[in-house]
Amino acid sequence: MATPGDLSVKEMLLGVDSTVEEEYASQSKLLQEFTDIPNIDKAWIFKSDEDNASQAMFSISQSNLLANKKRTHILSSHISTKSDDSMSFQWAPFPVEITSASAIIPSPSGSKLLVIKNQENDSPTLFEIWGPSQLQKEIHVPKSVHGSVFADGWFEGISWDSNETLIAYVAEEQSPAKPTFDDLGYLKEGSPKKDCGSWKGQGDWEEDWGETYAGKRQPALFVIDVVSGSVHGVKGISKSLSVGQVIWAPTTKSSHRYLIFVGWSLDFGSRQAVRKLGIKYCYNRPCALYAVRVPLAESVVDVQKDKGDSSEDLAALVKLTEGISSAFFPRFSPDGRSLVFLSARSAVDTGAHWATNSLHRIDWPADGNPQSAINAVDVVPVTMSANDGCFPGLYSSNFVSEPWLSDGRTMIFSSIWRSTQVIISVDVLSGNVARISPADSLSSWDVLALDGDKILSVSSSPIEPPQIKYGVLVAHTSVQSRLWNWLNVPNPIKNPEKVCSLLASLQFSVLKIPIGETPENLTKGAKQPYEAIFVSSKSMKMGACDPLIVMLHGGPHSVSLTSFSKSLAFLSSLSYSLLIVNYRGSLGFGEEALQSLPGKIGLQDVNDVLKAIDHVVEMGLADSSKVAVLGGSHGGFLTTHLIGQAPDRFCAAAARNPVCNLELMVGTSDIPDWCYTEVYGSVGKDYFTEAPSTEHLHLFYNKSPISHIAKVKTPTIFILGAQDLRVPVSNGLQYARALKEKGVDVKVIVFPNDVHSISRPQSDFESFLNIGVWFKKYLK
Numbered sequence: 001m002a003t004p005g006d007l008s009v010k011e012m013l014l015g016v017d018s019t020v021e022e023e024y025a026s027q028s029k030l031l032q033e034f035t036d037i038p039n040i041d042k043a044w045i046f047k048s049d050e051d052n053a054s055q056a057m058f059s060i061s062q063s064n065l066l067a068n069k070k071r072t073h074i075l076s077s078h079i080s081t082k083s084d085d086s087m088s089f090q091w092a093p094f095p096v097e098i099t100s101a102s103a104i105i106p107s108p109s110g111s112k113l114l115v116i117k118n119q120e121n122d123s124p125t126l127f128e129i130w131g132p133s134q135l136q137k138e139i140h141v142p143k144s145v146h147g148s149v150f151a152d153g154w155f156e157g158i159s160w161d162s163n164e165t166l167i168a169y170v171a172e173e174q175s176p177a178k179p180t181f182d183d184l185g186y187l188k189e190g191s192p193k194k195d196c197g198s199w200k201g202q203g204d205w206e207e208d209w210g211e212t213y214a215g216k217r218q219p220a221l222f223v224i225d226v227v228s229g230s231v232h233g234v235k236g237i238s239k240s241l242s243v244g245q246v247i248w249a250p251t252t253k254s255s256h257r258y259l260i261f262v263g264w265s266l267d268f269g270s271r272q273a274v275r276k277l278g279i280k281y282c283y284n285r286p287c288a289l290y291a292v293r294v295p296l297a298e299s300v301v302d303v304q305k306d307k308g309d310s311s312e313d314l315a316a317l318v319k320l321t322e323g324i325s326s327a328f329f330p331r332f333s334p335d336g337r338s339l340v341f342l343s344a345r346s347a348v349d350t351g352a353h354w355a356t357n358s359l360h361r362i363d364w365p366a367d368g369n370p371q372s373a374i375n376a377v378d379v380v381p382v383t384m385s386a387n388d389g390c391f392p393g394l395y396s397s398n399f400v401s402e403p404w405l406s407d408g409r410t411m412i413f414s415s416i417w418r419s420t421q422v423i424i425s426v427d428v429l430s431g432n433v434a435r436i437s438p439a440d441s442l443s444s445w446d447v448l449a450l451d452g453d454k455i456l457s458v459s460s461s462p463i464e465p466p467q468i469k470y471g472v473l474v475a476h477t478s479v480q481s482r483l484w485n486w487l488n489v490p491n492p493i494k495n496p497e498k499v500c501s502l503l504a505s506l507q508f509s510v511l512k513i514p515i516g517e518t519p520e521n522l523t524k525g526a527k528q529p530y531e532a533i534f535v536s537s538k539s540m541k542m543g544a545c546d547p548l549i550v551m552l553h554g555g556p557h558s559v560s561l562t563s564f565s566k567s568l569a570f571l572s573s574l575s576y577s578l579l580i581v582n583y584r585g586s587l588g589f590g591e592e593a594l595q596s597l598p599g600k601i602g603l604q605d606v607n608d609v610l611k612a613i614d615h616v617v618e619m620g621l622a623d624s625s626k627v628a629v630l631g632g633s634h635g636g637f638l639t640t641h642l643i644g645q646a647p648d649r650f651c652a653a654a655a656r657n658p659v660c661n662l663e664l665m666v667g668t669s670d671i672p673d674w675c676y677t678e679v680y681g682s683v684g685k686d687y688f689t690e691a692p693s694t695e696h697l698h699l700f701y702n703k704s705p706i707s708h709i710a711k712v713k714t715p716t717i718f719i720l721g722a723q724d725l726r727v728p729v730s731n732g733l734q735y736a737r738a739l740k741e742k743g744v745d746v747k748v749i750v751f752p753n754d755v756h757s758i759s760r761p762q763s764d765f766e767s768f769l770n771i772g773v774w775f776k777k778y779l780k
């Protein structure tokens with residue numbers, strides 16, 4: 001038996017024997033090239049003085065491995081339409097790096113740019129107001145007024161008023177005073193403060209919104225006056241509401257204005273929850289739209305004096321979406337007559353963490369004074385099931401700030417459509433939905449910004465890094481029928497030649513997989529085929545298949561899209577085929593297919609994956625003796641279930657923050673309700689309790705991968721984030737230790753500062769490098 005003394009230094013440091021060290025070195029070189037590929041995150045359009053021209057500003061990010069941070073830069077382009085109707089994009093010669101900006105928000109006229117910089121520790125938040133050529137104003141907001149401004153894409157809401165003098169936004173409310181002690185004991189409030197010789201206690205522990213919000217204080221509403229520099233907390237909002245996604249209501253002649261925002265209370269369906277449950281990836285948290293009245297002169301009150309809400313203050317608050325359990329992403333039509341919002345009512349009502357969305361409209365009162373009895377009209381209802389080629393329902397996670405075409409009634413946004421993301425138009429008056437990104441494109445598309453009736457967008461596929469596309473309306477025969485031409489914009493981003501040639505050697509397709517079983521009680525939508533994305537080498541010959549990696553998304557109500565992923569492109573480039581399975585329960589296939597999974601996890605999803613593997617083997621696209629499986633979270637639940645339930649079918653496995661033991665997860669996760677819903681189906685919502693019975697715990701164990709551990713023999717690598725509140729590290733560690741005890745080959749990497757997504761640049765790099773090397777070792 002080898003002793004520690006027999007190991008080389010490299011073996012001890014890397015945990016690899018010398019035969020795989022070469023592999024480690026060469027794969028890391030390749031992965032570095034993929035890591036450098038930039039991402040196009042956002043864009044803004046500004047009108048130019050010239051006719052038929054505009055100016056675009058793109059926010060582009062790249063991994064900075066050395067600093068372990070994302071590096072963001074801005075690249076500008078002059079867009080003009082030539083006399084022959086062709087478009088020209090003239091790019092600025094170089095991008096400009098933006099350091100430490102948490103949010104960038106242009107004013108409505110485009111003449112000012114707000115840059116918000118959250119700073120660490122006790123340093124103030126910086127609000128910079130830029131003009132066309134210089135900094136116009138810098139306002140420092142100390143932590144005694146509020147904490148960081150939310151720039152998380154969820155609670156985040158930063159809105160300029162139409163006069164461009166006020167900005168409403170969401171920030172962490174100020175911290176409560178902590179008890180102070182000195183050598184004589186507790187210092188009462190008002191005692192003269194001592195700088196030294198005293199110390200602070202912790203005070204009462206407060207619940208937060210869980211995963212990625214650890215230690216974050218309640219999101220609250222503030223308004224900053226960019227002329228005077230004063231900041232105020234908005235009065236009249238109940239302290240029990242967490243607020244987000246604020247926008248200004250249209251201006252009226254009256255002496256006050258309204259702010260519209262989303263409010264999350266502690267409701268859990270029909271009952272009050274005792275705590276905040278995790279909100280990240282969880283659209284099933286009840287929320288409503290509110291309007292709060294802000295008198296123009298005294299629109300706001302000094303936060304320091306705002307110690308409570310009088311009944312008069314609360315009367316200024318109106319709940320706009322009574323009767324709908326969920327409402328978010330509010331947007332006013334350009335004429336201010338319609339307030340449109342998205343709803344995840346189906347998720348809230350069933351308990352599934354994400355489900356099919358619906359779109360609604362409130363006809364805004366002409367006098368601008370909203371009442372709570374306002375009726376919301378259904379614009380796009382929840383789609384229960386749809387045949388192939390038909391609209392499968394709305395699945396959107398973002399609207400740009402101005403999503404309107406010039407007719408003032410058509411919204412443009414992206415939505416998941418089976419395994420792709422497409423751009424759709426929705427007429428908010430008629431409810432007509434049209435897919436407007438090219439119907440024959442298998443790539444995924446997203447909207448960056450609207451330029452009048454032109455759409456700046458980005459498209460990518462598993463084998464093509466992001467490309468900028470420009471959608472031009474070429475014919476408009478009726479409100480219902482528009483024709484779009486999608487132009488390729490000469491790419492300002494030059495990717496490494498090696499990456500380009502590796503990607504050029506690949507191909508992909510979307511396979512339809514018929515379901516295995518047809519029990520009578522299945523809904524129509526649950527009987528329809530699901531999909532899998534298959535990526536392979538173009539030169540692959542029938543009968544000589546590359547080893548196959550089966551890739552499984554988490555959620556389970558999420559989806560793997562046909563968009564570019566650096567890590568998956570890296571694995572494809574190592575001569576693996578990829579089978580990326582969108583098992584039933586995934587987003588994008590209608591509500592019935594999605595709701596067929598809760599209550600059947602570990603069974604229906606596992607069988608769907610096995611069926612997809614059989615499908616590619618039967619088609620001659622894969623060799624059943626060379627299959628590995630990779631998944632995170634619920635995808636890790638499937639990975640570990642598969643190696644337990646089908647132990648002879650996988651040569652290697654990789655699990656990222658996997659759910660291995662629901663009995664353990666229910667007592668430690670920020671979403672214990674998820675365990676109930678997914679194990680019991682929608683009745684799980686009513687069974688959920690913070691004190692599970694032995695009967696519940698028993699079932700949780702039996703439905704978990706750990707219950708199959710005795711059969712597992714597949715060498716498995718575990719990639720774990722020690723700060724994960726969603727699937728705490730104990731889940732993966734317990735399972736990995738149990739496998740080790742059985743003598744199965746196991747490797748564990750724990751990232752001490754990573755949360756559930758393990759997406760910090762160095763952690764992401766090291767994760768996929770080790771997965772690549774692990775698969776090379778076992779998938780010969």
Ligand SMILES: CC(=O)N[C@@H](C)C(=O)N[C@@H](C)C(=O)O
Nearest residue numbers: 281353554555556633634635
């Ligand atoms: C709702 C949720 O977070 N579920 C986890 C078990 C999970 O699978 N998460 C997904 C979103 C992931 O991919 O991490």
